[in-house]
Every structure is written in structure tokens, then in C-alpha cells.
């Protein structure tokens with residue numbers, strides 16, 4: 001298989017400093033830009049910040065069945081013992097469930113929701129497929145946080161995603177408020193790639209999905225970017241959406257509140273950006289973390 005030149009060396013090939021982004025943030029051509037569904041104003045915000053918050057996009061009632069289905073999955077002992085379910089490092093609670101769209105037809109249909117698909121196709125300027133889907137769950141009083149990172153840094157080095165042409169759609173299944181560990185993002189951080197120090201251990205995902213140490217930028221780099229762009233924390237009721245670019249730096253705190261925080265993530269990749277060999281030189285991660293086989297373009301289905 002042809003391997004693209006590594007434009008974003010990190011880890012084994014670590015260099016200090018930042019590497020300017022080599023591709024557009026919005027891949028739509030002029031016609032796709034004008035056609036919508038995202039307005040010029042929304043596109044400009046996404047371009048500038050690396051994310052776009054659409055508070056109250058769906059009603060809480062529309063997403064309630066997904067939360068209930070998660071509850072069922074969490075009670076299924078077979079699924080809970082599988083690799084795709086990640087437990088919280090300190091508590092016997094679920095932290096993440098991967099491959100939601102292959103576990104449940106309701107989640108699968110949601111990835112093809114005509115409105116979601118149209119927004120993502122506009123941003124990526126092409127047909128798309130699901131690179132990864134997951135629920136990140138933070139139980140009340142005990143859900144742990146996530147370190148600062150760019151998803152693209154991991155997907156590039158551990159999965160072989162060549163370029164920054166992927167977007168995460170996060171759907172809040174519970175309210176996200178200031179107390180239950182919502183996502184924090186650094187506006188503008190998507191404009192450069194921050195190489196991360198450290199070698200990638202074999203099967204790093206076993207560790208990194210519980211608590212990440214490799215693939216975390218230096219504190220100095222995070223401080224510089226946060227001093228320049230600030231930190232934002234999009235909040236909203238269940239049903240709110242967040243679209244975020246694959247290279248935007250983000251993190252979240254532990255959930256000290258009594259209220260659960262449960263967010264669904266669909267990661268869409270452009271069909272023109274399919275995975276190659278991991279740039280870390282390690283063996284590829286499992287299909288449920290980075291799709292290699294199931295990469296047919298998605299077509300819309302009505303909810």
C-alpha cells in the first residue's frame with residue numbers, strides 16, 4: 001500500500017514546536033459552501049474556532065431513547081466484558097463504549113440522519129464514512145476526566161489517518177453543565193499540529209483509553225495555545241450538538257456533580273482520507289477504534 005509522506009511527525013519522530021496546518025479547515029467548494037445546510041456565519045465560526053456549538057439542536061425527548069439503550073447495553077454482561085467497553089480506571093463504572101453504530105440499529109440510523117450527514121459532507125467537501133463511534137459516560141460523583149489532546153494526533157500516529165479531514169459530531173445525551181465535566185476546547189488550536197513527546201507502546205489503546213499519557217502535548221504548548229485563544233466550554237440541554245474539527249485541542253474535568261454526563265460521538269472521515277499504515281510504525285488498532293474495512297460512503301436515512 002502506498003504510504004503518504006508524514007506531514008505531522010510526533011512521538012517516535014517528535015520535534016519541538018508546532019507544525020502549521022497543511023490543509024483547509026472547511027473542505028467545501030464555493031457551491032457546497034453556498035448550498036448549506038450550515039450558514040456562512042456558522043462556517044466562519046467553525047473555521048475560526050475549530051468547533052461549532054448548536055445548542056438545543058434536537059429535543060431532549062428525541063435523544064432519550066439513546067440514553068435508555070445505553071442503559072441496556074451497560075447491563076449486558078457479554079458486551080461489558082468485550083474490549084470495546086472501557087471501564088473507568090478507579091471506579092467500576094463504564095467510561096466509554098465504542099462502535100455504538102454496530103451495536104445498535106438506532107445508533108446506526110442516527111449516523112445517517114439527513115441533517116447531520118449534510119452538515120458533515122459540507123464541512124468535509126466529500127462523501128463520508130464513520131471512522132469511530134463511541135459514548136463517553138461520566139457517572140455522577142465519580143466519572144474521570146480526559147487529558148488535553150488532539151484526536152487527530154492519535155488517529156494519525158496510531159491509525160494512519162493521513163490528513164486533517166475528519167469531524168466529530170458530539171450529541172449530548174444528558175444536560176452538559178459547568179459541574180458535570182463538560183468538554184473544554186481551545187479555540188484556534190486546530191490551526192497547528194502539536195507534536196507530542198514519548199514513544200507509542202504496543203497496544204497503547206489499552207492504557208490510553210483509560211487514562212492517556214502518550215499523545216498528550218507538553219504543558220508549555222497547551223499554555224501557549226490557551227493564552228492565545230482562551231478556553232471555551234459549550235454547554236446545553238440534552239439534544240445539543242457540538243461539531244468539532246479533528247485537530248482541535250480538548251480536555252474535560254472529572255464529574256464531581258451528582259448528575260451523569262453522557263455524550264455520544266460520531267467521527268466522520270472523508271472517503272478521500274482513508275486510513276493507511278499507522279505513522280507510529282506500530283500495528284493498526286482494532287476496527288472498532290479506527291475503521292479500515294467498513295468505509296463505504298454513508299447514505300441518508302430518515303429518522
Ligand code: 6CS
Nearest residue numbers: 134146149151154212289
Ligand atoms: O484514542 C482514541 O481514538 C480516542 N481517545 C480520545 C482520548 N479521544 C478521541 C478518541 O476516542
Ligand code: FE
Nearest residue numbers: 149150151250
Ligand atoms: Fe478526544
